[in-house]
Amino acid sequence: MTSVSGMSSFDRWAGPDAAGRPRRVGYLFSVIWLVFLLDPLQAGWQHRDTWQGWVGMVATILFAAAYVVAFALVRGRSLRAGAVPQPVGAAMLLLLLALAVVMCLTLGESGLATSVYLTVTAVMFLPTRAAVVAVLLLAGTTLALSTLVPGWQPLPSLLLSIFLAAVAMWGVSQLIRRNIDLSRAREENARLAVEEERNRVARDLHDILGHSLTVITVKAELAGRLLEVDPERARAEVADLERLSRDALVDVRRAVEGYRELTLPGELARARAALLAAEIDADLPTSTDVVPGDLRELFAWGVREGVTNVIRHSAATRCTIRLTPDTVEVLDNGRGPSDAEVLERSGNGLRGLQERATALGAMLMTRTVEPQGFSMQIIAGTVS
Incomplete structure (x- = not known):
């Protein structure tokens, strides 16, 4: 349901705040999907009487924390129309990969659950071609391990999850990029609109004041010459000066407000008076x-x-x-x-x-x- 402000309840809950910063509640979306790491965590708990079990549990917790941090980096950057630097993304991916290897070595087949998270992270951080290669390598490695390691069973559903996660995350990343491009285009259009309005006001002020001040200057000079020889006409010219200055002020206000109205008969009448004064x-x-x-x-x-x-x-x-x-x-x-x-x-x-x-x-x-x-x-x- 959309509120009167035009923002859906989902956007208010998970989107950026009024200052453009990501809301903390939005990070729960990454935490929810960590439920699939309960299997390796349970496997570690079952072997808590061995060092492998404890190392596996610690690695699982660190893996979950690193994944949430990676999600936070991407989400925070996307809301600010930016991108995570490639060195940072590569470092996060390597960290997750190292933790996944530790989980597989200590917890066995349950550690393969990390392959889906690695897929999502690769698509988030890597360029499209590099992400495709990474996904194929992850799928191939997962298939080889589940087939060749004694005691492990092939997991077709896991391979399907890898490819589905890759496609879904690719779609999300494309949407994020389009939104970033749209945001930048809107900012550029707003900047151009402000610049165009500034140029319009400057142009109109020049045209209006240039004409009005020229006529005022000519009439002031004429009034100065007439003070001694024709005081009555000089007073009339001074009265015209007051009228012209008031008209110029009105014109400036209308130009700034954008509601100026220029008529050809009116300009011809002004031209006749200005030429006569000159x-x-x-x-x-x-x-x-x-x-x-x-x-x-x-x-x-x-x-x-x-x-x-x-x-x-x-x-x-x-x-x-x-x-x-x-x-x-x-x-x-x-x-x-x-x-x-x-x-x-x-x-x-x-x-x-x-x-x-x-x-x-x-x-x-x-x-x-x-x-x-x-x-x-x-x-x-x-x-x-």
Whole structure:
């Protein structure tokens, strides 16, 4: 039955805790299967009047303890999406093998019960090919001993148990590996999602603040020049500065929250006001009806970035914005960019705009215009 938290009662009892550490109760699963070692332990007790009996019992207890430790290593590593180092695994396997040999020498045929545990350990610790070889050697050795040693009887059920245990443990190990791969993939996807969101916020903040601060700077300079010659207009520009700063704050909040809404008519209106404040003649379209709905936000970002660059860099006296169903162009008659300005213009602003355009199958193009000027254009439907 599954709880409201989505975790089954089995997972809560035997799985990892909230910190990802293995629960101690989960180790009981390995202890349960040690019941099959009661036979060699009983054989040792029956011969407790001899040193072989006591050595056999001690070896059986040590074998059980070593097997539980091996299980704990594999379980702990798998819950932490790791793997037991091969030297450690080989050492554990050799230790169990040595104890099994001691059990067979002191307790006789009952010591062959260890072959199933050795099979499981080999599959847990060894690569697949090496594990197959180890299982075949264990099965062959078990068959040879039970057949050739005087007084021992062939045990077909034991051979069947060896192969069944190998297949079952191989399936479990494959499941563990798949879970580890899935866990790592989820971690990588989460990391990429965080990185993508961080890039989105950085890109949007650059686009929004770059435009808003440029307009605020231009209006502040204009207000400073008008203080002596036209105080009334200067006060109006200061009032606009307050409004623009509040609008910029709202835009930043919406961008961080991920609920930003950019409209093409709104950006054209902002562009007209910004160009007017910068004393640049504006030739802007009066309607945006020709632009399809799925391109309007992209074209709005294009208008914002293009006008910001015109005000910052161009020293232009005129700016023209042209709209068609599949293009937007911001054209100025300025002096054109210098090499340094080309590097600056190709920074976060145009890079972010290029990413937006590519995501919608469009292309961003920039060029100088003869005899002077600069053009930034977005052309839709050019990237497959």
